[in-house]
Amino acid sequence: MMATGQELKPGDHIYTKCFGGLYDHHGIYVGKAKVKNPRTGKKEQIENGVIHLLGLDKNGKAKTYQPQCPKCFHESHELRVVLTCLDCSHEGNTIHRYEYEVLLLSFTFKSSGSCSTFTSSEPDVVIKRAYSFLHKKKLRRIQLPF
Ligand SMILES: [Zn+2]
Numbered sequence: 001m002m003a004t005g006q007e008l009k010p011g012d013h014i015y016t017k018c019f020g021g022l023y024d025h026h027g028i029y030v031g032k033a034k035v036k037n038p039r040t041g042k043k044e045q046i047e048n049g050v051i052h053l054l055g056l057d058k059n060g061k062a063k064t065y066q067p068q069c070p071k072c073f074h075e076s077h078e079l080r081v082v083l084t085c086l087d088c089s090h091e092g093n094t095i096h097r098y099e100y101e102v103l104l105l106s107f108t109f110k111s112s113g114s115c116s117t118f119t120s121s122e123p124d125v126v127i128k129r130a131y132s133f134l135h136k137k138k139l140r141r142i143q144l145p146f
Pocket of ligand 1: 069
């Protein structure tokens, strides 16, 4: 469910308002992406991947269970950065895109030792950073990026 007049491009920073605006759920739209099918063990392509920090429930706790998504095979078991399809990332909320929040975006993807690239908002750079968060898996060094 996109906000009107918007079309997503890979590298777009998107967010949804959750629980009536109680908090924003952020993600990076990466477009085509590979996800693993747990049934076959093979990677399959999805058209509308989003890398995001898996959401919290309304009590601020990590969700412990979510039925497996038929498109991206995502199941929610813990709080971490995940790659899912667009549907899983917004969970029925309207998606907005950051248009002028380049500073926030740079801040979001700030990681140690990469100061020189802060100002870049090139889509491929953004996507690369999103993937680097995805592959870190551990949240300890991530300051709630999404
Ligand atoms: Zn999904």
